[in-house]
Amino acid sequence: MPVPTTERTIDHRRAIAERNVDAILDAAELLLQRRAQASIAAVAAEAGLSRVTVYAHFPTRAQLLEAVVERAVRRTITALEQAEPEQGSPAEALERVVAAGWRELDRNRGLAAAALADLSPTALRRAHRAAYRRLGELIERGRSDGSFRTDLPTDWLITSALALIHAAGDEVRAGRITQAAALRFLAASIHSLLAPPPLEG
């Protein structure tokens, strides 16, 4: 049975819209990685689209930036899954997951700098929601089997681990520590942060 013309038109329009969104996000990401100002005008020029088209999908630069960060976070989560957070002890799994997240953050340095500079903490948190959830599951697993502490809430443990990861990123970007040192400091610090505190005498 042939598809009616109106449905074909709608499918066709949807395909164009999706392709445009991809092109816009690619262009914005490229500009941010090059440390260029990803203004709506610059993004439109880079994507070969009109400014009207860009505005139709992203009314503000902040919304566009948030969408770019969200896509980068989705890629990061794929990398985290490949680090197999379900395998082995929670402490070892966390070490693999932090290393994988760290490599992704390194790949996205320009983007991370723009996001930290221009997104509100609430927008940043929204964009990272999926990564928070994934890290939360791993931490819950460690809390259940006694390898991670339960005297502080999971949300705070996630927040503080991510704060350390981003602080280490800043240190590397500023040239104060090397990539290798940062990963070593992070692994040791996050381990201490999550381990059950020794019983006080």
Added chain:
Amino acid sequence: MPVPTTERTIDHRRAIAERNVDAILDAAELLLQRRAQASIAAVAAEAGLSRVTVYAHFPTRAQLLEAVVERAVRRTITALEQAEPEQGSPAEALERVVAAGWRELDRNRGLAAAALADLSPTALRRAHRAAYRRLGELIERGRSDGSFRTDLPTDWLITSALALIHAAGDEVRAGRITQAAALRFLAASIHSLLAPPPLEG
């Protein structure tokens, strides 16, 4: 002996310049605490000075913001000194110092939000230099007497403690945790971060 006229004129000019800088910093701080845009024009209006005078002292908004943050950090250091970082065990001293720093950060929430949003990590670090040094001395004292870890550099311990303090500040500002909870989480987390790691079996 009467002071020569030219010297008196220079002293007089210097006094005016100092008074103007104080008025500019007060005005900028007031605007930032109210979450208002502290543009050079708005600061000049609030301080009752001409824009030319403000620009003469602070050529850019970033330089002005950095000076405001630096002054707030100086006030924070006075509060840290009153917490007596030299008294008692380093761990207890650190707990008092973190609580004092935390109260100051709370008093300066609007300013902290503007600084995080608009200053580069390098400018932020520059503005906090004096606080870093003070915290560094306390951490060194704990490293010498065995109460703090020596497997990670002091600089990283300072950076990570401050990252946690600022992350807790974000959580409180976003209404996700209370002031009291934040201080409790911070005390426990910074304690774990700085304690010597248990010997691995």
